[in-house]
Amino acid sequence: MDRERGMSVRLKLTLSYAGFLMLAGALMLASVWFFLLRDLPDVKAGIGGLQVRKELALHFASGAGVVMACLLVFGLLGGWFLAGRMLAPLSHLTDATHRAAKGMLSHRIRLQGRKDEFRELADAFDAMLAQLEAHVAEQRRFAANASHELRTPLAVSKSLLDVARADPHRDTGELIDRLSVVNTRAIDLTEALLLLSRAEQRAFTRDDVDLSLVAEEAAETLLPLAEKGGVTLETRGDIAHASGSQPLLLQLATNLVHNAIVHNLPERGTVWVTTGVRPGSVVLTVENTGETPAPELLAILTEPFQRGTERIRGDHAGVGLGLAIVQSITRAHDGTLTLTPRPSGGLRVTVELPAAGM
Template identity: 45%
Template structure:
């Protein structure tokens, strides 16, 4: 059951619309008060007492003007306050309409509707930027959820298959009085090895998806050389030649996970090859300082459509059929582990079909 954060206990306060409205009204009132103060200051320059104009006419003095000014200034101030409240309420509502759209979408997403998007229209500003960022985040979350759902469904199927096969073989052997125990044990051993390999691959994939925080300086060239040495015997048994063009490719990361990345890349290139084939391993550093490793192998022709899906769990270039080679128990997680390790190190991988058959897989790991 997923954990949910308890709702924080906060005292009830004014809504954001009322806060903006009062802010607008207060600003207008302050401006009015400042203008009144300026008017009072100017009236101080009007002489006080009984004033007469040339020609005998009456001239209002400061005492005459001040009450009239205060009366109308007060009425104007009340009008400004009312205008500030009404106009502020309308302006705040118009401004918050788009924010309510974002909030409504967030509530629908919280309820489980990951397909809903804000899709805010209008000119670019802070709120539209927030909405676009939120939509982009939802796209990423939905893609991650869909990927994990597919992984869970495929993993449950893959984990169930060996046990079902074992049960079927035992039932058949129990019903057959002339059963060959040695053959049964051999077949059980093969299925058991596949189950163990699948479990280890799933654990490796889970470990890769949660990259360790302990990072240190790593040279992909050294890891590639070690992977080529470790898989040299397996390549020779398949009549596959491994060649290396290794240049220092320094980066920072978890050595174990990056070694797993290199091992899976080389193993995938060796296994999915043909007799007399080749595997070429290259490492270098690009102009930005990122470390790159590229593994190219000969082999069956792979279409662009299939190549684009090979980093998904349990996807194989030849479909979901079991490999005919009994020396390798494939579970379709090799490139998924590679992609997860690269992603855990803020890197990426690209899978491109090679002209004439085979693949070119490139992993890029940032320097920091």
């Protein structure tokens, strides 16, 4: 926004200091003159008394003029100096703002000195820059990963079509089947990206959702996949009412159960899905058997496009957004997501959400 240039804050403060000092000086001189007049000879004392009064008044007026001039100079110089000292931290804030506007988010003010209003503002600005820098870095990394993931099925489709064009007599049945698989993967990835974006923007209405019913629905939907892989699926727990979006929470539970099934033992694996109630919150827990993930892998599993490749079955590799979507949905519902390895092998994922009505 273009604005007409006005007086600087430093000049305004200087004039304010000088004006206040002049006003205080004028009031002081007026008080001195008023009380001095009471002790002067009365006019009735004659011509001599009147003459003394006039001479004293002239001396007082000339002296008052000198005093007011000195106060004006002192007020302007002192006010300019004091205003500069007081407003010095603002120059650091302004510089940091200009740097941030140019995309230099790594700059920090780090204002020195004891805590006051300017230091609190500078610290808050530094904290905002840190969060903004982390968010921008995360968005850039996500965009790069998403572009890479979307490019893969498109490149495969192009290769298949190039092969078909080079060999017109080749059987198209196999080509169509492979293109269908690649296209399905691209659609799944796109839908996952849209769901992730929707959760991050919190573009949903909140209702009273029973996590126990959501868990049962997710388990029923994925029961055929569990049976196909020889995985036993068990659900239990208490009625747990949370405040949130039923479709998003169902997607959360479905992703967790799906991951627990496909990242499991080659045979005779087990998945436990439980719900519970805590003071002020409700909990959904999904556990599975299998290998214990490495600590370095556990720390990044909730990031987009991170896959525990050593534990994933090739036919259900997914798009690498399962736990990232779970993390995003959990945050959008003001909850917490915790991943801990099970002592006997496998992973325990706990989602804690505020209880309905809290």
